[in-house]
Amino acid sequence: MIVAEQKPLPEIRRMISPYERVLILGCGTCMTVCDAGGEREVSFLHNALRVAQSKGGNEAHHFLESTLKRQCEPEFLEMLVDKVGEVDVILSLGCGIGVQAIAERFPDTPVLPGVNTSFMGISSEQGVWDERCAACGDCRLEDTAGICPVTRCTKGILNGPCAGTKNGKCEANKDMDCAWVLIYKRLERLGQLEKMRRYYPMRNFRAIPRPKRLVRTPVALGEDDG
């Protein structure tokens, strides 16, 4: 899933300061799971902004709350049409995709990002998320025992560990596992070390040119089905 972190309150207050009527808009999917922008966070943020406003400051905002199932899908955005007409700005707690989907759907209403979209990852323990996929468009997990060196090695290198790895950790951060030690150990366990001995050429950074676009083509079928 997509993982994000809510922006600091002072930054959010600065962003909304020119606007009177603010729609705080949550997202029911990834942002809910990573506790950055679901229904609960929308209501917390709403409260925090109200308290901050009452404690001083000469702004007088009027807040509205709402949470869509997914901000990144047009059909859900349609449900917003009436509300958007009532506000001066949308403060989106969706990921960067949600924010941009809103910008595209509502050309006359400013939209502000309430979170910093960070990465695609998983939750390894309560309250901790780790990046797992860089969406490079050229998946090589077959060769690396299901552990991504592009994402999990700080250098994203493809031909094995650098000399900086120590105690299984990365030279860039002693709390972070060295991706190549993980890959080596798992390949060894699977009896597939020959995959590590292979030479991997430089990556094709235009595997999907930026900004990336995917046009669905039929999934390859077996020859007989073809």
Added chain:
Amino acid sequence: MANALFEEKLHSDEFLVTTEIGPPKGVDVSEMIHHIDILKDKVDAINVTDHQSSVMRFPSLGGCLLVKECGGEPILQMTCRDRNRLALQADLLLAYSRSIVNVLCLTGDSIDVGDHKEAKPVFDSDSVQLLKMIRTLESGKDVSGNDLKGVPKFCLGASVHPEADLIEPQLIKFEKKVAAGAQFFQTQGIFDLASLRRFMQYASQFDIKILAGIIVLASARMAKYMNDNVPGIIVPEAIIDELASVEKGKGLQKGIEIAAKLIRTIKEENLSHGIHIMAVGNESVVPDILEAAEVEVARH
């Protein structure tokens, strides 16, 4: 410096001696030139480091030009951290055009250990891919397959870490570097001769030269700092204690002794094809170390 090119010496039976110079942060190159002057006749070649530890400095290519100007034999350290494939190839063309032909191919330290931590890490390639890239240029093509006007020829080196706590993946990578065209290796700093001996037994099956890395330590504090902060360095406790045992101000002298003793043993017991001295800021003591170790480079 002896006249023969470093590459020719690689084919001889000589005990090879290289050292390295870290360029200054700034434009005052007088100290670097001084170091080149006192070292160029005492060693077979001088590496110039490439923003070592990811700290921004005068460039390695510029340092190599100065080594050339002073009549020395440079080894261009080249990392993949700061330049994409266009920039790396372009610098290699420039290097060759100025007769800088020895290249040490490194992935490069992580941006996180340096002094520009917010910079974009490039790593468009890694050390193995860089070796291949250079061999491709030698075939008259760039890495996209376009023809080159004039074809370069390089002598390629790489690094290896015989004391790594998990050696197998390092050896897998080492073999990839050999296959990609590395002719010589300068190892990470060696302190434990048993691991060097083991590594050499294994490495003797390959047609390459190994130069054992010797780090000159100036104090126990420096050794501990390096253990904690410099990627690929493991200074054993015994050496730290030895450095800590001397009175204040005598640390570097002790470091010289330790280095000289390591070199003498390596040479006497034939534990490598040569040495690579890393004096990290104390370049001017390298001649003293060589003298104490009774190592002299052959003249041709």
